[in-house]
Structures are given as C-alpha cells and as structure tokens.
Amino acid sequence: MIARVSRLIMLTAMSCASLLPLARARAGVFDDDEARRAVATMQDQFNGFQEKASQRINQNSRAQLEMQNQFEGLRQEVAPLRGQDEMLLNEVTTLQIKQKDYYADLDARLKKFEPQQVTVDGRQGLSQPGEKTEYDAALKQFQAGDFKGAGNVFSVFIKKYPQSPYAPLAQYWLGNSLYAQRDYRGSTTVLQNLVQAYPDHPKVPDALIAIANDQLESGQKSAARKTLAHVAAKYPGTEGALAASNRLRTLK
Incomplete structure (x- = not known):
C-alpha cells in the first residue's frame, strides 16, 4: 500500500514536472501578447498625438x-x-x-x-502818414518856380502838422516863397518864427541870412549887416557863417 502511494506520488510529481515547461511557454506567449497590445496602444496614442499636433500646426x-x-x-x-x-x-x-x-x-x-520815426536834418521825430508826400509836393512846386502855389501848400502843411519834423523846413521854404513874391515883411515874420521856435535847428543860419536879404530888400541895410554879423559870430566854421561873411564884404 505504501509502495503504491509512493509510486502515485512519484508519478504525480513527474507529471507536474512535465507540465511545468508547457505552463512556462504558455506564460511567455501571454507576456508577448500584452507587450504587443501595449506597443499597439502606445502607437495609437502617438498617432493620435501626432495627428493633433499636425492639426494644431x-x-x-x-x-x-x-x-x-x-x-x-x-x-x-x-x-x-x-x-x-x-x-x-x-x-x-x-x-x-x-x-x-x-x-x-x-x-x-x-x-x-x-506815425513813423524819421530823421530830418539830423533831428528825429514822428512823421504822420502823408506828411512826407505833401512836403515833397510843395517843395517840387517851389523848385519849379511856382512860388505862390508852393507857399500856399507850405502854409497849409505848417497848420496841419505843427509837430512834424518837416515843419521847420516847411517854414524855411515858406519864408523863401514869400521873399520870391516880394512879401519881405511876411517872409521875415515866418523866418523869425522859425528861429525862435527851433533855435538849434540846422536851418537857423540859413533862415537868418534870408532875413538879412528881406532887410536889404526893405532898405534896412544896417539891420541886414547886424543880422549877417550875428550869423558869422554865432555859427563859426559853418557854411552859413561863411556865406554871411562873404555877404558882409559885399555890403562895404
């Protein structure tokens, strides 16, 4: 009995031993299938990622x-x-x-x-619009020999522009216009007003000589000499003083 059991155990062990390689083979087959499935899954995932990446690109x-x-x-x-x-x-x-x-x-x-700032005979002053034009027109008449017309324009100019820097010149030429018309008294009055109103004006020596001419034409030879001597003494070295001295010599 014991021998039979021992044989049975031995046979069973031998049977199990013979089945072990087969079990191991079958386990290897199962491992390969799982690996392939894993690889396939990873391939599918990579393909899906690649497709998504391509779509995103x-x-x-x-x-x-x-x-x-x-x-x-x-x-x-x-x-x-x-x-x-x-x-x-x-x-x-x-x-x-x-x-x-x-x-x-x-x-x-x-x-x-x-008004414009102008300089006339070295003296500055404000000139109103139209002053220079009117003054030049009157002077042009005088130079053309229209003494009466020029005198009228100069007279109006002096009344219209009493503060003009051209007013002293207008008075000087008005005095000469009256002299040319043989109005010696009127000429003297205008020229004396010039000397009194503008004692430092450059035209004063010429105005005094013109007064002396009025005096001579009026028969006031002594007064004329006195006027000319005054010019020669007060304005030495000037053209006016030289002209006065020359005229004095002709009166002797």
Whole structure:
C-alpha cells in the first residue's frame, strides 16, 4: 500500500514536472501578447498625438497666414492714409506760409497809417502818414518856380502838422516863397518864427541870412549887416557863417 502511494506520488510529481515547461511557454506567449497590445496602444496614442499636433500646426499656419493677410490689408489701408497725411501736412504748411505773408502784408499796410520815426536834418521825430508826400509836393512846386502855389501848400502843411519834423523846413521854404513874391515883411515874420521856435535847428543860419536879404530888400541895410554879423559870430566854421561873411564884404 505504501509502495503504491509512493509510486502515485512519484508519478504525480513527474507529471507536474512535465507540465511545468508547457505552463512556462504558455506564460511567455501571454507576456508577448500584452507587450504587443501595449506597443499597439502606445502607437495609437502617438498617432493620435501626432495627428493633433499636425492639426494644431495647420491651425497655427492658417492663423499666421490670416494674420499676414490682415496685416497686408491694414498696410494697404494705411498707405493711402499716409499719402493723405502728407497732403494735409503740405496744405497746412502752405496755409501757414500764406497766413504769415498775409499778416506781413497787413502789418505793412497798417504801418502806412501809423506815425513813423524819421530823421530830418539830423533831428528825429514822428512823421504822420502823408506828411512826407505833401512836403515833397510843395517843395517840387517851389523848385519849379511856382512860388505862390508852393507857399500856399507850405502854409497849409505848417497848420496841419505843427509837430512834424518837416515843419521847420516847411517854414524855411515858406519864408523863401514869400521873399520870391516880394512879401519881405511876411517872409521875415515866418523866418523869425522859425528861429525862435527851433533855435538849434540846422536851418537857423540859413533862415537868418534870408532875413538879412528881406532887410536889404526893405532898405534896412544896417539891420541886414547886424543880422549877417550875428550869423558869422554865432555859427563859426559853418557854411552859413561863411556865406554871411562873404555877404558882409559885399555890403562895404
């Protein structure tokens, strides 16, 4: 009995031993299948990731292309605006130049109606608009030999512009106009007013000589000598003093 059991155990052990390689083989087969399934799964996952990446790349490419198209569209829209800006800038510059010229012209025109600082015979003064024109017109008449017409204009000028820097000259030429018309008394009065009102004026020596001429023409030879001597003594070295001295010599 014991021997039979021992044989049975031995046979069972031998049977199990013979089945062990087969079990191991079958386990190896199962491991390969799982590996293949894992590889297939990983391949599917990689393919899915690659497909998604490709889709994202394509989306990004389309977005970039769209952005480039939008940028090109904006550039094309901006180009005319830049041209308009340049046109507007040129127009503004032109308007500024025109405005500057306009105000310069306006200022020049307004100055014609404003008193101007002038220097006449070394003396400064304010000249009203039209003064110089009227004075020159009267002097031109005098030089043309129209003594009466010139005297009238000079007389009006003195009354119209009593503070004019041309007033002393107007008085001098008025005195000479009256002398030319043989109004010696009137001439003397005008010239004496000049000497009294403007004692330091450069025309005073000439005015005194003209007074001496009035005195001579009026038969006041002694008074004329006295006047000429006064000029020679008071204004030595001047043309007036020289003219007075020469005239004195002719009276002796």
